[in-house]
Amino acid sequence: MTKIDSFRGRAVLMLSHVAGMVDMVALPLWVGTLVQHYKFDPQQAGGLVTLFLMAVALTSVTLAPRFDRLPRRWMATLGYVLTAVAFFAASKQVAFPILAVLHFVAGVGVGCGLTFTHGVIGRSSNPHRLFALVQFAVGVFGILFFGAVPKIIAAHGGHALFLVFFVLMVIAVVASALFFPPGEARSVDRQAHHSTSKIPGAAWLAIVTVVLLTLNQAMMFSYVERIGVDHGFGQERANMVLIAVGFANLFPAVIAAALQKKVSPRTVGMAAPILQGALALTITQSQNFGVYAAATSVYVFVMIFSHVFLFGLIARLDPSGRAVASTPAMVMAGSAIGPFLSGTLVVAFGYSAIGYAVAAIGLVALLCVSRIKLVASPADDPMKHAVLL
Template identity: 25%
Template sequence: MEIYKRDAVISPIILSVIGMSGFLILPLIIGAAANSLHFDEQQLGWMASIIMFAAALSSIFAIVWIRKINWQLAGYVALSVMCFSYVAAFFIHHQIFFVLLIASAAFGGGTLYSIALTVLSDSKHTDRNFGFSIAAQVSFQVLSLMILPMFIQQHGINSLIVLFLILVIVGLTLVRWIPIGGVKSIKNEPSKNNVTDVKHVLSAILTPKIIFALLGCFMFFMNVGVIWTYIERMGNNEGFSAENIGLALSIGVFFGIPGALLASWVGERFDCIRSLALGAIVTVISVYMLLESMTFVDYIIALALYNLAWNFSLTFQYAVVNKVDTSGVVVAAAPAFHATGAAAGPVIAVLYVTSSSFVAVNTLAICSVIISFLFFAIATYLDK
């Protein structure tokens, strides 16, 4: 199939949304698990970490196989894993088994997301298509966070499972429209030139400036992971209704769009470190606003600033990684460090968070953002 055909672009864009759907509405999953399955704050932290770590593993494995395996076959396998996991989760509400099933679905979703992004990376207008993918994901987030809370209140966590199953069915109808392989196929290339070869990736990563850049990615998403896990619980702790929390989250997520557009406008006007410093300052302010005794207006403003800074900063993080990397393979490894950092955040938070206080979440997020900025600054300095 010709990789530049319209169907081979629209399909991976939709598949990218399906693959990321679990993470995109993770706060709703956390809130539903707390109410329907009676998870406490520590258990919710472990649940989020396991789910995100499963997605991180799929990203790591994808580096090895993504250019070697039939993409359509891999897509069907990923969606089948998701389908089986969600069907089982619909009937099995035992806490441990439920978490494992959702983690299994996250692994399949991460695999599907890797396939979708790789297809888009081979398309004719890569940057534009990546932008369409992000826009589709944000649109899904905004609509879901606004609409789903009322269904969750009426039907519990199974309402989310039904949504995921519908998405999986849609995905199964779209896989046939993606290519079976890429224009950058490495089947006939020698191993030493294979950009997905594990040894090649490791040799590229194991230099000080790249290690610090990737650790910057890891630390920033440690902040993202812990905030995204507990943000719904923070609102709930202040007495906000599920509908109002969903509304606030959807407004906040929407501000990710101007954040990304602002990064595009800033572009070369400021260097990456100044831009990352600005993003870090806004992130710290937004997290500070999420302290206890906040008003609902504070909650909305904090979420808007946080999502704006998150999407603004992400652009320049990739720019720093790309700048210090001369091999051309490290940018592909950055999402794995993002996902692993996101999984690590809640693991640390569960040691300190309680049902009545989320100060540990705010503290960990602020420290992670500051350390992340320092790592990026060191990486840039070492590259001079």
């Protein structure tokens, strides 16, 4: 039996997390490919990705409360099998209605796989550190992805993107079927107690904050590649910036792990929406390539860094794993709305509207975090828990 905190357990969870969070890396290329190669307008392209992300969120909401009662290995495995089949089928289609159905089906599979992956991570001995590790794996994958996939698409066409997704899901299927850890509890008695208790109000504020931060992330990141091209920087330089994003994303999870006991999750949560707003306004309005490239390169950094702290906080507040099992719903609820909303704003008002929308949503996230007060926990000292102000 594979244990969560073993090398094999961490490796499988990393693969499962990377496969499930492929949108975090691929979103700009995904939308760009649908616009450039499939000739969809920004609203249609954003709508397809929104269907995928919406399905992830709905599936996670449905399955997370049942995390303790379902076979985790096989649920994760079957989820990625479904996604692999859907993406392979998508590589053979060009019609919008069929692609819409296949995007939704793929999202159902990812929602299933990610729900059980994140729930098991939440039951590890140190959820903050393990989540930082799997987020680091996403950064490594981002470098490989943007170093190779744009060239593959240029050589073979837009359908190649879905074949790349298919291969990634097949790898996740094999790894999960063989070695996915069962997710033993950190403390059986404590887990049983928390499984019957309500999720604390402070945790709900942290959950809403994650949703809003990921909404901002998806709104902006969906169109950074198109913004670069349409601002006259050229496709090649826009792709170079995306590669730089991948390198930049290697560091936030590592730094977050190192600062676990030195920085308050509340401080991180308050800084994140402010930085998102400032960077989004810079990206959408700057006509200078250097400024655009610098702001784009660190934009995802903010989301990854802050999410590690918020994930660790939510996992400590609800040791049963139910709350963190719904992480896909938190992330994808925001991400599902983002591409469609930003596409609609672009069609109606232009790219600058995305920047203003991100800033406004960031103010709401800031309000949520400001209502959380951290207090010492007698059970887990020196860790901290959160309560409402």
